[in-house]
Amino acid sequence: MLRLGFFGFGCVGQGLYDIIRNTPNFPAEVVRIAIKNPEKGRSLPSSFFTTEAEAILNDPSINVVVEMTNSPDEAYQIVCEAMRRGKHVVSANKKMLADNLANLVDLQQQTGTSLLYEAAACGSIPIIRNLAEYYDNELLHSVSGIFNGTSNYILSKIFSENLDYHRALKQAQELGFAETDPTSDVGGFDALYKLCIIAAQSYGLFVKHKDVLNFGIESLTDFDIRYAKEKSCKIKLVAQAVKTSEKNLLLAVMPQFIPRENHLHKVDMEYNAVVVEAAFSDRQVFVGKGAGGHPTGSAMISDISALRYGYRYEYRKVSATNPIQYHTDVTAHVYCRTRNQAEAAFLPFQHIAVQYSEDGFHYIIGTLSFTEMLMHKAYIQQKGIFLALMPEQVYAQVERRPTKRYAVSV
Ligand SMILES: NC(=O)c1ccc[n+]([C@@H]2O[C@H](COP(=O)([O-])OP(=O)(O)OC[C@H]3O[C@@H](n4cnc5c(N)ncnc54)[C@H](OP(=O)(O)O)[C@@H]3O)[C@@H](O)[C@H]2O)c1
DSSP: OEEEEEEOOSHHHHHHHHHHHTSTTOSEEEEEEEOSOTTSOOSSOGGGEESOTHHHHTOTTOOEEEEOOSOHHHHHHHHHHHHHTTOEEEEOOHHHHHHHHHHHHHHHHHHTOOEEOGGGTTTTSOHHHIIIIITTTSOEEEEEEEOOHHHHHHHHHHHHHOOOHHHHHHHHHHTTSSOSSOHHHHTTHHHHHHHHHHHHHHHOOOOOGGGSEEOOSTTOOHHHHHHHHHTTEEEEEEEEEEEOSSSEEEEEEEEEEEETTSGGGGOOTTEEEEEEEETTTEEEEEEEEOOSHHHHHHHHHHHHHHGGGTOOOOOTTOOSSSOOEEOOOOEEEEEEEESSHHHHHTSOOSEEEEEEEETTEEEEEEEEEHHHHHHTHHHHHHTTOEEEEOOHHHHHHHHHSOOGGGOSBO
């Protein structure tokens, strides 16, 4: 019998509790729930709750800690302590995991416990266990997709209902799809944490999220939206892990032009999608809800259930003899919209296909390296520059037939 100690009883904690209560004969019992604020009203008797972590960590009858707090630093202490005391851990805390995964994997090894975290990457989509098990021996070319539902909801409203960015964000906040401070979602941080977790499971690469490039959608203007629509594209926030050579892996989170033929074009609203490109299985697309109490809880109950037969991630792709490295020495076609020509001139384009100015907007479509984008990240963000990747087919179209109005110089 699994005896569970919950840490956190917010959106995910309550969702998971509800699922456990409604799953007949589920062989696990919620023993105690640690929360932060004792004054908050709760839907369960007060005897369930504690503000003392030790009440769970020190209870020998509890064999699984289910970590669903919103405090990454405290969560790390809780998870480490639980594992040191021989308890298995199931966590949804993507930031905590992305910050500390390498240490936690070591600790799993040392303590013989199991740390599972399906819910931390794209909620209900069962991608982590698939990467760990199903794609165990596959040569993965890339794992990419829409890893953040809030920004996808906002972008969907913009492209389907002609809202501007600020109205779409406000609507998402009113409906509970976006936080009051939306930075983590619209700035591409949430997707970045998930990308780091996915990179570990896909390629055995542990990378610090601070080293990886992430641009968000905060500086998207009506001008950019109109341009994308003219090219029959949507803009989506795309996270990608792409193997660029035997030893090198590119990681980035950036807005991207998505033409109609692309699988991600139809993935709208709060849905997430993960696209796996592999040598033998070819392309596979997983679509599902990436957030919400029940979708996230469904991934957690699957992890808890897997503990019944002693399941743990083995990290078989981590290789001391043939390690893969994160690198950014790759070029990409980008759309770069600035407020004026001088701002754009600051960026070291290797090739410029089109550039144009109109009413306080200036854009360049050309080739930039990820290293340069990373190096100039602070400048790009400070100036409110909007950068989006252009897939080859969209770029080829722009280069061949620049819309007359836009083709000022090449
Ligand atoms: N929401 C989603 O759809 C979703 C999806 C995937 C992953 N996640 C991840 O899941 C985690 C929980 O998200 P959430 O949306 O459920 O957050 P939430 O609604 O803000 O709830 C957080 C819970 O954590 C409790 N808490 C905070 N610090 C604690 C501590 N030191 N000890 C014990 N409890 C503590 C809070 O206590 P009080 O109730 O007393 O404030 C609250 O119950 C986060 O890491 C998030 O990134 C969320």
